[in-house]
Amino acid sequence: MASIKGAVRRVNKMLSKRFFQLTWLSSLTVLLLAIxxxxxxxxxxxxxQLGIPLHYNIHSGVDSFGAWWRIFTIPFIGFVILVSNIGISIVLWKKEHMLSYLFSSIMLVSEIILFVAMIFVVLFNLSYYG
Incomplete structure (x- = not known):
């Protein structure tokens, strides 16, 4: 019980910092935009459609087809990154503040990269069927 209270205190202390508010909220927003x-x-x-293009290779064209629901793999990876980096940041806040800042920054950059990848996948699929 004491460890839960300590974790809640750490989260409250972290969220009092503007940096964590912005990075966590921005990462969540980018993930929701991708979905x-x-x-x-x-x-x-x-x-x-039975299968949709999931990956395009410049040398050989479409090299991976799959069911339409597999398109949600990229946002799922983003969700895993979001949850794991927030968890790691909370755990590291107790001993090493700088690593918490680093993990939160990496989380936001990763979410933006995955969002750009999602844009390309969507544009490619729209041009493939349109």
């Missing part, structure tokens, strides 16, 4: 992009743009086009 909404799929639902808004791609889902109506590909829900009836």
């Amino acid at each position: 909404l992009l799929i639902i808004w743009k791609l889902f109506p086009e590909v829900q009836d």
Whole structure:
């Protein structure tokens, strides 16, 4: 019970810092935007397809097809990064503040990179079927 109270205290102390508020909220926003992009743009086009392109290689073209629901792999990876980096940041806050800042920064950069990858996957699928 004491460890839970300590963790809650650490989270409250971290969230009192503007940096953690911005990085955690921005990362969550980027993740939700990636999911909404799929639902808004791609889902109506590909829900009836048996297989959709999941990966494009510049040398050989489309090299990976899969079911439409596999398009959510990228946001799922983003969710795992979000949860694990927030957890690691909370644990590290007790001993090493700088590493907490580093993990939160890496989380935001990773979410942005995955969002850009999601944009390219959606654009490619829309041009493939459109």
